[in-house]
Amino acid sequence: MIRSFPQQFIPQETPVKLVRLTALLACAAACAAIAGTAAAQSYPQRPVRLIVPYAPGGSADIAARLVADAWARSMGGTIVVENRAGAGGNIGVDAVAKAPADGYTVGLQTVSLAINPGLFPRMPYDTLKDLAPIGMVASSQHVLVVNNNIPAKTLPELIAAAKAQPGKLTYGSAGNGSTFHMSAELFKSVANVQIVHVPYRGGGPALVDTIAGQVDMSFPVVSAAQQHVQGGKLKALAVTGSKRSAQLPNVPTAAEAGLPGYSFETWFMVFAPTGTPKPVIDKLNTALNAALATPATRDRMLREGFEPTPGTPAAARQRLEKEMPLWADLIKQRGITAE
Structure with a gap:
């Protein structure tokens, strides 16, 4: 059965004003595209600020300086x-969010x-x-370490x-909401164990007190724990990523050690x-990916415990969109606060 629309719903002759408006909008869009392309061709004309929302010496600062040149x-x-x-990094990220959108202020943040x-x-x-994500830079594994007073020699024993x-x-962290803290809380959730959180003002003090036996364990980044593990001051039971670390090749992943549902990496x-x-x-992204592909930069990053992870702006946004609700759920379930 063919139905006919009432006369008032049949399109009439398009008004001249509407035609003119449509043409103007199309022209404006074309001009904006041309201006954007021209801006990219001449960009950059002055130094670009790369804001790191943490103090010098931390993993985000090191990652930024390794790739910047x-x-x-x-x-x-x-x-x-x-x-x-x-x-917790919000001040620096907010400075980027409120900066002029001209490509001369960008930021680097962790997970x-x-x-x-x-x-x-x-x-x-x-x-x-x-x-507006530009792209991923790198990822870095953490490692579950215990002091030598703990009898456990394997993850299942712990x-x-x-x-x-x-x-x-007990476990020490770099403070509430830090990646040390979140990697441990995710571990507690997956392993279904109760371990007391002891926050410190930074990962260094937490690691020192783990060695001294003031706390039983910690979840530092591999690069921070490597020398202490190899020197026999700490026992490494598992790395937190999906594959073994080149810096600690004899340490199993959590999945290999018997906890397949647990995986955590700090990304940048x-x-x-x-x-x-x-x-x-797009120009920033192309240049970033090219930088990450250079042998010198890649080798330097790998030596410092970073795995270069080039990609597209769209892929970076997808990762954010995927992980934000997952972390929000864990934070709510575990009753984690920033204080």
Whole structure:
């Protein structure tokens, strides 16, 4: 059966004003695209600020400085690393979010970019609305280490000990909401164990007290623990990633050690303010991927415990969108707070 529409729903002759408006909008869009392309061709004309939202010397700062020079050379410009620490990285990221969207202010943040929206009740920026991912930089594994006073020599033995005496064992972290903290809380959730959290002002003090026996274990990045494990001051029971670490090749992954549901890596992402022209984002991404592919940069990063992870802006955004609700759920389930 063929139905006919009433006469008032049949399109009439398009008004002249509407035709003119459509033409103007199309022209404006074309002009914007041309301007964006022209801007990318001449970009950069002055130094680009790369804001790291942590103090110098941490993993994010090291990752930024390892890639900055090669990235700048690949792009044909200069990149200046600027540290703006505070509020778990939120101060520095907010500075990027509120900067002019011209490609001259970008940021580098860890997996905390996905964690913080679920951790802080009031965020100064909207992660998905205010930030435009440029691409991934690298990932870094953590390692579960225990001091030599702990009898456990394997991960199953440690889990058994934790289940036998819930709440007796302790772990040190770099502070509430840190990657040390979140990797441990994820471990506790997957292994279904109760281990007491002892927050420190940084990963260094937590690791020192783990060696001294003030806390039983910690989840530092591999590069920080490597010398202490190889020197016999700590026992490494498992690395947290999906494959073994080149720095600690004899240490099994958590899955290999008997905990297949557990995997954690700290990743590093660079981003710009939303509204930065797409051709500029694309140029930044292309130059970043080229920098990560250079043998010198790759070798330096691997020596420091970073696995280069080039990719597209779209893939970086997809990772954020996927992980943000997962971390929010874990934070809610475990009752984790930023304080």
